[in-house]
Amino acid sequence: MRIADITFRDKPLFLAPMEDVTDLVFRSLCKDFGADMLYTEFVSSDALIREVEKTRDKLILRDSERPVGIQIYGKDPDAMVEAAKIAEAAGPDLIDLNFGCPVKKIAVKGAGSGMLKTPDLLLEITERVVKAVKVPVTVKTRLGWDENSLIIETLAEQLQDVGISALTIHGRTRSQLYTGTADWEKIGAVKNNPRIKIPIIGNGDVTTAVQAGECFDKYGVDAVMIGRATIGRPWIFREIRHYLDTGELLQPLSMEEHVDFVKKHLCANVEWLGERRGILHTRRHLAVTFKGLPHFRDKKIKLLQSSSFEEILQLLSEVGEEYKDFIPSEVQCNNDSLSNEPDTTQQENQ
Structure with a gap:
């Protein structure tokens, strides 16, 4: 599997960008446990061009993390282009555009998943960023704003046409937030569209090695991205990789x-x-x-x-x-427990 010139092993596993979670230290831990692709916390384009120190700090990368992407978000095309250029100068392997964050104070202002209500603007921003930088540009988004606007299949083709190198789809609408279950059938429909040539990365509710294997085998995605299930448990990458390679489940950590x-x-x-x-x-x-x-x-x-x-x-x-004689059970990351996790996509200080 390839994203532009970045080559991955078969069935790669990606760490989802999460605010206040995927900082440099946590990314390094996930890398040690076998994550194939890492992303920074998501970065506000407005804060970046205003040189907010905490935002600039998020651009600090280490060569040991590679491949690693910087994810930016915003709704103003000029600001997104300028932020993309600043991010590119930090030396990432790619830049990812966040059109999927469902947090209210971001989405209602038209950024993150709020861009799904203005797909023409979303495409304009994407095309301009693709043309402004030399590194690959990818996108992470959702199925649509709500059940009445499931635009992902058409949007995927349009995003491919304006030049993105890969697309990550979280299998929920914005209105769902993190409730219900991720719809992998719709992710699979995009992947199996014969017109789609770019890699499709699936995301949503993958909490076990068996689930990850099913996502690859049943829906044909090129990579699986894991988010909330890594919190406090980055070794999930090792568990999944072992299962994908051997068909066997690892014993829980002591x-x-x-x-x-x-x-x-x-x-x-x-x-x-x-x-x-x-x-x-x-x-x-x-x-x-x-x-x-x-x-x-x-x-x-x-x-x-x-x-x-x-x-x-x-x-x-x-x-x-x-508890030295106690064998900890695996974290019960079912959909209910995931939806009750602390929010990991809070807007950064601007």
Whole structure:
């Protein structure tokens, strides 16, 4: 499978761009566990051209991440073009345009999935960005604004015609947010359209190795993108890759492996961001990693409320000792639990 000149192995696995999640540290962890393609948190075009420091920091990339894409969003064509040029200068392997974020304060202003209500403008922005940069341009979007405007099949052809190199489809409409289930039949319909020649990447509700295998085999997608199921559980990439390669399921991580992973993540975050911000960036994952442990509520509260690096390390060691003979069950990432996850696409400060 190829996106322009970027070559991937068969049945590649992509990490979805998620605000406050896919920072440099988390991307590196996912890479270590076998993710084939990484994306930054999504970046506001307006904030980028105004040189907001926190936004500029999102463009920091490491060669060890490659291939890696920078995702930008916005609704003004001139701003999107200028932001794309700034993003290109940071050295990504591609630029991805976000036309899928469903968060209200973004979508109702016409950006993210709000662009699905103005497809002509969406296509204008895409075409202008494609012409403005030398790296491949890809798009991530949804099926349509709502059930009465399922435009994805026509839109996919139009996006291909204006020059994008790949299309990622989340199998929901904007009005669904993250409720219900992703419609992979509609993703498959786009992939199986004989006029479509660019890679189609499927996204939505993939939480297990078996599900990922079915998405490849049943719907024929070129790659599977995984988002919320990676939170607190980036080893899902290793589980899926093992299953795709061997047809066998891996055993769940031991408690020792769980604790070692969280310590590694915490230490890397603190080293990169400092103690306060590093702890904050780890909390979202802490809330999920130990899900399923019996009588864990009090310990979980302490972990999530502590603002001390040393205290959290001590608490994690206590968890490892207290539950050393317990084999953690896999996180139960069914659709209901996913829809209750903290929102990972909050608009950045502008």
